Amino acid sequence: AxxxxxxxxxxxxxxxxIQQFLANEQEDVNKSTILNQFFDSLNISSVYPIKLYVVxxxxxxxxxxxxxxxxxxxxxxxxxxSYQELVGLLGHELAHIExxxxxxxxxxTVSSYLMISLxxxxxxxxxxxxxxxxNNIKNLSYSRSFELESDQEGLRLMLERNINPQGLxxxxxxxxxxxxxxxxxxxxxxxxxxxxxxxxxxxxxxxPSHTYQHYPELEQLFNDLQKx
Numbered sequence: 001a002x003x004x005x006x007x008x009x010x011x012x013x014x015x016x017x018i019q020q021f022l023a024n025e026q027e028d029v030n031k032s033t034i035l036n037q038f039f040d041s042l043n044i045s046s047v048y049p050i051k052l053y054v055v056x057x058x059x060x061x062x063x064x065x066x067x068x069x070x071x072x073x074x075x076x077x078x079x080x081x082s083y084q085e086l087v088g089l090l091g092h093e094l095a096h097i098e099x100x101x102x103x104x105x106x107x108x109t110v111s112s113y114l115m116i117s118l119x120x121x122x123x124x125x126x127x128x129x130x131x132x133x134x135n136n137i138k139n140l141s142y143s144r145s146f147e148l149e150s151d152q153e154g155l156r157l158m159l160e161r162n163i164n165p166q167g168l169x170x171x172x173x174x175x176x177x178x179x180x181x182x183x184x185x186x187x188x189x190x191x192x193x194x195x196x197x198x199x200x201x202x203x204x205x206x207x208p209s210h211t212y213q214h215y216p217e218l219e220q221l222f223n224d225l226q227k228x
Contacts, residue, residue, distance in 0.1 A: 002100040002107060007047060010103060014067020018053070021065070028056045028074065031225055035072060038083075038221040039090055042161065048097055052090070054225075060175065062089055064096035066103040079174050083215065083222035084158075084167025091154030092168070098153070101146040151198050155205050164212040169202045 031054035039052055048068030060075040070093045080086055096102055151168070158165045 002104045005103065010100075011048060011067040014065050014069055017067075018051075018065055018069045018071075021071070022053065026056045028054045031056075031074070031077075034221055034224050038086065038218060038225070039070075041215075041217055041221065042087065042090075042157075044094065044157065046094070046098065050094065050097070062093055064093040064102050066097065066100065066106070068097060070094065070097070076175070077225055080171065080222075080226075081174070082167055082170065083218040084164050085171040085174075086167075086222055086225075087158055087161075087163050087218070088154055088165065088168030088171050091157040092150045094157070095150035095153035096146070099146070099149055101150065105143075105146070148198060148201070151201060155202065159205065162213040163215070165202060165205050169199065169206065172199060172202070 032052060035052045035054055039050065044050070046068070050068045050070065052070045052072065054077065055071055055073050057073050058075040058078075059073045060079060062070070062072040062076050064070050070090065072089070072093075076089070077086075080089075154168060155165050158168065
């Protein structure tokens with residue numbers, strides 16, 4: 001079903017869904033601008049028009065929306081200690097978009113209606129359901145295979161740019177500790193289940209003897225994001 005969905009439709013549906021989502025959230029426009037600059041500095045090519053948003057909320061989460069949208073909550077930004085962690089997070093979420101994980105997961109939740117709509121070529125009906133699901137996208141829980149694939153793609157992005165993948169592991173360890181704190185609103189691992197297998201794969205790609213490249217521009221943008 002995801003493969004049969006035209007890219008222009010997926011992008012249009014994503015645009016409508018993000019507009020509906022943001023109508024109920026408090027976006028930090030200034031931080032969103034900086035986050036988009038951070039992403040652009042990574043020089044990542046995509047078939048989707050990637051756009052990022054920072055939501056001013058203490059929830060510790062981030063999620064990808066089909067069609068090219070990535071939402072990052074202030075709560076998760078505040079927990080980060082390095083730009084490498086942010087690169088790892090964005091690479092992971094980008095993979096969910098590129099591999100259509102969000103789209104496939106949404107389609108699975110409405111599989112019966114989707115099958116009928118595809119049989120009759122009713123893309124309008126699919127679009128309506130997609131927008132209805134907009135506020136639920138942040139709560140989508142990905143499968144083990146989707147998470148492993150996104151980790152691997154995120155690692156590949158970091159290694160191609162000679163950015164230390166320890167950042168992704170550091171981020172997971174920070175989020176793992178916050179997830180067990182009942183006083184914190186941490187939902188990242190509820191939607192992105194963490195397994196020892198995922199951690200082991202990341203650890204296997206960290207070469208202690210290797211010298212990774214430093215990116216002053218990314219570091220400065222990351223520091224700007226951390227300013228209140």
